[in-house]
Amino acid sequence: MRFWIASPISALPFFVFSLLQLTIASTSNTPQQEPCTVISAQSGNFFDLRPLTRTSASTSSSSSSSNTVHDWTARGHDYPANFTLNICAPVLSDVADVVSVSTSQKSNISAFYITQEGKQYSIGSVSTNPYFRGRKLVLVYAGGSPCPAPDGEEREKSKSSKKKKGSGYRKSTIMSHLCDRDAVRPVISFVGEVNECGYFFEVRSSAACPTAGTQALGPVSVFGIIGLVAALVYLVGGCVYQRTVMHARGWRQMPNYAVWAGLVGGVWALIRSIWDRCASKLHLPRSSYDLIGARRSSLESENRLIDALDEDWGEDA
Ligand SMILES: *[C@@H]1O[C@H](CO)[C@@H](O)[C@H](O)[C@H]1NC(C)=O
Ligand SMILES: *[C@@H]1O[C@H](CO)[C@@H](O)[C@H](O)[C@H]1NC(C)=O
Numbered sequence: 001m002r003f004w005i006a007s008p009i010s011a012l013p014f015f016v017f018s019l020l021q022l023t024i025a026s027t028s029n030t031p032q033q034e035p036c037t038v039i040s041a042q043s044g045n046f047f048d049l050r051p052l053t054r055t056s057a058s059t060s061s062s063s064s065s066s067n068t069v070h071d072w073t074a075r076g077h078d079y080p081a082n083f084t085l086n087i088c089a090p091v092l093s094d095v096a097d098v099v100s101v102s103t104s105q106k107s108n109i110s111a112f113y114i115t116q117e118g119k120q121y122s123i124g125s126v127s128t129n130p131y132f133r134g135r136k137l138v139l140v141y142a143g144g145s146p147c148p149a150p151d152g153e154e155r156e157k158s159k160s161s162k163k164k165k166g167s168g169y170r171k172s173t174i175m176s177h178l179c180d181r182d183a184v185r186p187v188i189s190f191v192g193e194v195n196e197c198g199y200f201f202e203v204r205s206s207a208a209c210p211t212a213g214t215q216a217l218g219p220v221s222v223f224g225i226i227g228l229v230a231a232l233v234y235l236v237g238g239c240v241y242q243r244t245v246m247h248a249r250g251w252r253q254m255p256n257y258a259v260w261a262g263l264v265g266g267v268w269a270l271i272r273s274i275w276d277r278c279a280s281k282l283h284l285p286r287s288s289y290d291l292i293g294a295r296r297s298s299l300e301s302e303n304r305l306i307d308a309l310d311e312d313w314g315e316d317a
Contacts, residue, residue, distance in 0.1 A: 033129075034048075035050075035088065035128035035129075036048070036049045036050045036053065036087075036088035036128045036130065037049065037050065037130075038129075038130045038131055038132065038137065040132050040210070041132065042132070042135065043210065045210030045211070046210065046211050047130070047137060047177075047207075047208065047209075047210060047211070048207060048211060049087055049088055049130055049139070049177065049207050049208065050088065050207075051205075051206075051207040052072075052087035052088070052186055052203070052205055052207050053086065053087050053088050053089045054070060054071055054072060054086050054087075054089070054092060055089070055092075056092055070092070071084045071085060071086050071091045071092050071093050072084070072085050072086060072087070072186065072188050073085075073188070074188040074189060074190045074201060075190065076113070076190055077190065079190065079193065080115065080116055081113040081114060081115050081116070082113065082114075083111060083112070083113045083123070083190055083199070083201075084111070084112055084113065084114075085110060085111035085112075085123075085173070085188070085201075086110050086111070086126075087110075087139065087175075087186075087203070088110075088126070088127070088128045088130075088139070089110065089126060089128075090107060090108045090109055090110055090125075090126050091109055091110060091111065091112065093112075095109045095112055095120065095122065097119075097120045098112060098120045098121065098122045098145060099119055099120060099121050099122075099145045099146075100145050100146050101122050101144070101145055105125055105143065108125045108126040109122045109124070109125055109126075109144070110124055110125060110126040110127070110141045110173075111123045111124050111141055111144070111173050111199070112144075121144065121145040121171060122144035122145045122171065123141065123144040123145070123171040123172065123173045123199045124140075124141025124142055124143060124144045124171065124172050124173040124199075125141060125142065125143045125144070126141065127139060127140055127141055127142070130177065136176055137176070137177040137178075137208055138174060138175065138176060138177070139174075139175045139177065140172065140173065140174050140175070141172060141173040141175075142170065142172040142173075143170050143172070144170050144171030144172060144173070145170065145171050146168075146169070146170055146171070147168075147169040147170060147171055147195065147196060147197035148195070148196055148197075150195070169197055170197075171196070171197055171198075171199065172197070172198055172199070173198075173199045173200075173201065174198065174199070174200050174201070175188075175200075175201045175202075175203050176191075176200070176201070176202050176203065177203045177205070177207075177208035178202060178203065178204045178205075178208055179204075179205075179206070179208045179209035179210070180204040180205060180206060180208070180209075181206050181209055182206075183204055183205050183206050185205075186203055186204065186205035186207070187203070187204045187205070188201055188202070188203050189201065189202045189203075189204075234255060235254075235255065237255070238254065238255020238256070239253050239254065239255065241255065242254070242255060242257070258304075261304075262301055262304050265301035265304065266301045268301075269301055
């Protein structure tokens, strides 16, 4: 007779235990970071920028009639060049003529531009390590072509000869990735440059949106699980108490049945009275229910609630 209650009870510790195990496993067992992915330390969310990488396969499938490869591009607007770049991978375009980059490094140039004079400048070599600066998802390419010398020490070939040709720094790129769930394709905007040395881009894409994945359980879901377990304990424990100690049967086995029933009845009466009031204001056909009836019934349920509370007090005493 009672075993239907006994079985969920005996299953409960196992259930709680397996939930705990799941939580611990998902938090401690953080997998080592795959290239071009990152887990936010703040939210625990997983970000995967790999869909933004252009590969020769992805360009050939896009049925381009000409055999040219397609990297991402960004318009320079007031800057006198447009930019060509790839995310987490070297560019597919030809970069043979890039200025002052060693041939071994040419194969991993990830961003460049060509001036109107036809000079090709690298603005950074590949990186597959996006990271978070605060809430900003950032990808940095460093080690491009040499930056020009500062204005003060203008390169006058006669005076400073070969010594002061550059500043010693190399062109670099910072990309800020923003989540845009509606973006069909990424939109890469050139934001600005500093001293023709640092270049800044904003990339809006759906790839920069967090994916919960199986990577980590956020704090919200952990609290959700705790709340669920608490509700389950309350329900099952309450049922056992009502059944064995109070000898309740049917719906009355529910813990604090009277309180819940009164509450539901009261809320229902309130909804009905609000509905009827709105209906009369809008001259809608009223429901068969009238206002006095609603009041009476809400009073009744109030009384029932008070009775139930009295009952509870009486039982406890
Ligand atoms: C950049 O691209 C736009 C459109 O694709 C073009 O009109 C413009 O002339 C380009 N600018 C440079 C400097 O190449
Ligand atoms: C660039 O390419 C060279 C080989 O050409 C490789 O050894 C090096 O690790 C690459 N650099 C980066 C940052 O990937």
